[in-house]
Amino acid sequence: MAYRRILLPLTGTAAGEAALQTAVMTARIWHSHVHCLHVRVDARDVAPLAGEGLSGAMIEEMMAATERESGDRASRVQALFDRFVDGKDVVLASSAEAAEKADAATLSFESVAGREEDLVAQQSRLYDMAIVPHPDSREDVSSSDALHAVLFDSGRPVLIAPRLPPTTIGTRVCCAWNGTAESAAAIAAALPWLHRAEAVQILYSKDYQRRGPDVRGILSYLRWHSIKAEATEFSPVTREVGAGLLGAARDFGSDLLCMGAYSHSRIRQLILGGVTRHVLENSDMPVMMCR
Template sequence: MLNNIKNILLPLNGSGDLESVMGIALEFAKRFEAHLSAVVVGSDPSEVATLAGEGLSAGMVSEMIDAAANEAQRRAIEVRAYFDALMRQNAIERYSPSSASSPPGEHVSASLDVLDGSEHDAITWRARLADMTLVPFLATDADPRASETLHAILFDSGRPLVIAPPKPPKSVGKRIAIAWNGTPESSLALRCTLPWAKTAEAVQILTSPTYQRRGPEAEDVLAYLRLHGISATARTFEPIDRSVGSGLLTAAQEFEADMLSMGAYSHSRLRQMILGGVTRHILENANLTVLMSR
């Protein structure tokens, strides 16, 4: 069986409920006998100073920086305690790839690094050497940098991004819906989905005339999957209220999918922010695990 998931990057900003993303992280780590590389990023004093704006004294800005640093430290301590407790409960070995001379062997391992806020860009660099990055769902009250991190990984890592749903799912990867529109982005997402699709109970290709671009059609995708020993079906869906994203999520729900794979931002991110788009709709409304590639 193809198994190229050995390093799972797990950025944790400490905001919101970690139960869903950590449950999926453990599930994937055990399924692929992979290493969990968790990262927590603290506050960046330069960001706080920029947000402070004009009209504040140096003393007031300093107080804001200290308060942000203390909050970030508190959040990092909470995340570390939660992470450590889960690793102990699941008897998972702690292992630091950067300091160890040899891998831990064919079993699950984990590490957690706390980075200074100025090292925020380093998450994207780490993602380039991860087989996938798993992030929490973007809650409306989440740290604004969580959205920045998600999009930075999506655009700059060259690796798949998996987004946990808002609530812990009953399963992940048993029934997989693959959104297909013939683009290079959907092609990469298809390739990245193979490790899950090979062990899935059912796989379905979802296409729509409104969503399709110039490129291979659904029948070509089915033939490609058969070469990998994967049996799948195909279904055409229609937009709902002129929303392709809504139609896609409804089709995935009717298939009883617990995982959706798709290419992201075939149109520019700015265009989708202004006019809306499939990627934006999925990011804001999905209630299942989503794999995105760009």
């Protein structure tokens, strides 16, 4: 088992560059291909949003401005990609046949026009995993759009890159367990990482547990996959379950956290907060999520 094909929705930001470095590091581990996809805003999508009372000339001017801004952003992303590959030990490949001949991590780049949340979700279904920039970059909200598109509409796991590129990934792996379908899907998707890891820890808490099997059940499941894991109970920090989860992962020296996302509805988490939201906003390590 391996992650052979990785999709990276690329933005021209510092968070996007960190995600690119994280993706290449991951690709080198698995000898996989990273396809960098930049989705430009389609100016034609602006016209229906213009509303009533605007003249044809005003709508055309709005579309032209959108086209210029989208083109400028696409140029910055292309420049970021070109700078990254220049002089680095990476191989460009546009097909599976070319990637097989390279026998190394390979990269490709594509810029298309459309709705990012639609295209990213649809394209992710053809990849083993998506890697997205950190959603709290405060530079480009589209990175968060890509994250939620993969989580809610792709059926694939997503790895959220940290703000700064990690030095290692997947050597010491923590898995958050609360008995839900989401946490089960996340652990199943992370099996290649768990087989490769030097150490695996299952994090659980009575404040995190939902209806479903307890930690003993998932430990037994992993043993059937010849994966030895230790279970560690964590406690909330200042009533924040997410803070307790991240604290326990840091104490373990984890360089990858695997967890289910949005066991409660996304709306509830946005209004009331939640474990998923806290981890997304505060994690300084790669986080692999499934829903």
